[in-house]
Amino acid sequence: MSQRNYLLCVPRPSSGQDPNTAIVVSSALPDHIPPNHVLVKVDKFGFSANNVTYQALGEHPHFRYFDFHAVPENSQAEGNGASGSCAKTHGLIPVWGFGLILKSTHPKIQEGERIYGYLAPAQYLLLAVSPNDVNKFAFYVPRPHLPPGKSNLPYNQILRCSTDPHYTPTPLAEDLTMLYRPLFWTSYWCEDWLSSSQYKGGNIFAILISSASSKTAFCLAYLIGKRIKQGGLNASTKIIGLTSKRNTEFTKGLNLYNEVLDYDSFTNASSLQSNQGSRFIYVDVAGNSGLNERIKAHFASPYTGNVIATVALGVTNLSPSAQASEYDWDFNRTFDMSSSPVVSGTSPFWPKVEHFFMPEWLAVRRHQLPVQDIFEGQNRAWKGLMEDCVNWVELERVSGPEKVKDAYLRVAKEGLGPRKGLVWSMWDEIAVPVKARL
DSSP, rough: OOEEEEEEEEEEEGGOOOOTTTEEEEOOOSSSSSTTEEEEEEEEEOHHHHHHHHHHTTOOOOTOOOOOOOOOOOOEESSOOOOOTTTTTTEEOEEEEEEEEEEEOSHHHHHHOOOEEEESSSSSEEOOOOTTTTTTSEEOOOTTTTTTSSSGGGHHHHGGGOTTTTTTOOOHHHHHHHHHHHHHHHHHHEEEEEEHHHHHHOOOOOOESSTTTSSHHHHHHHHHHHHTTTTTTTTTTEEEEOOHHHHHHHHHEEEEOOOOTTTTTEEEGGGSOOTTTOOEEEEEOOOOOHHHHHHHHTTTTSSEEEEEEEEEOOTTTTTTTTOOGGSOOOOOOOOOOTTTTOOOOOTSSSSSSEEOHHHHHHHHHHHHHHHHHHHHHHHHHHHHHHHHOOTTTTEEEESSSSOOOOOHHHHHOOOOOOTTTEEEEEEOHHHHOOOOOO
16 A cells, blocks of 8 residues: 555635645555544546536535545645645545545444545545444444534435445446436436426426536436426426537537527527516526526516526536635525515516525425435436436546646636546546445
């Protein structure tokens, strides 16, 4: 085993450093593993627009993504004559990935287990284990320093692959899991939330989805399409994607939308004209205030349809340099499905924005539905996705600390195009999964 651990770190917003940069740091592996801990070899992880969001919101009090995994105190920056610890100035972007338990001091967790969870861009990761919260499916990482509440539970769960019904031990299946699983469940539960309200009363002419080329958006379109085919939504309901001109061709090629419109000219589309009285739902995945104002202005006309609900699902246009204070994070935590859309005081044509946050809705559903029903529904949805998503994006694998850093810098400065699915490893070679065991 190497005596050094290599990690990819990015500047904290409070450091005042250029947020579009990154450094590779190294730290000594611990000589002693404390009780109820595991040392994980992080084999690989996915990287998407969600991870960029994690960085931009790394120090935001509602999220505190940089507090999930701490930069080791003994870390040293590598190369370019850098020296000194960066534990106070930099953070680790959480990533969803696969790893192997190398050492365990918890009696119910064995060395050699393959796991999936909310890891870090590192070669090794030391995780605490909640002593009394280990079962055959998962164990949990205690994080008492984070705000109390249920919203952090999915991020604290480490899945044991040998008993995970969604796990398939092939390189392709693992790669697709890392790319889609974190995003797909957000889309899945958002669609479930909309469906539980009969799509805000039903009789919907169209559902508009911004950032339509993003995985969160097109997975939502995919699930709405399945709901329509199953008869749970009127067959005439249109799914309309909004995206940039450069992503229009890709988005159309997915064949998940009835229509794809670009941001520059969507107001001229016939489907958004002369539909007085038609009911629209707008799902805002981009989080772009300028776009939202244009959509709001378009539907302010009495001769267009009515947006009867607008849902904030994500902020895919965030960059590492974005300020978290630019966004309204006043989440709707009550999920009162019996209430009608509330019209804001500023516009009689625009409903109050409802923020969807998946962990909080899942907590509601756990009280409403039998656990078995939740598991069976998720299993069906995941199996269908794995069969349908294989050709949606092109996988791009990058391995090695410096190559991962270079890849991150490209994403930070140029953005992340929809065609690529990024799979990264801090190791020089990406490990091939073997049969998972307990």
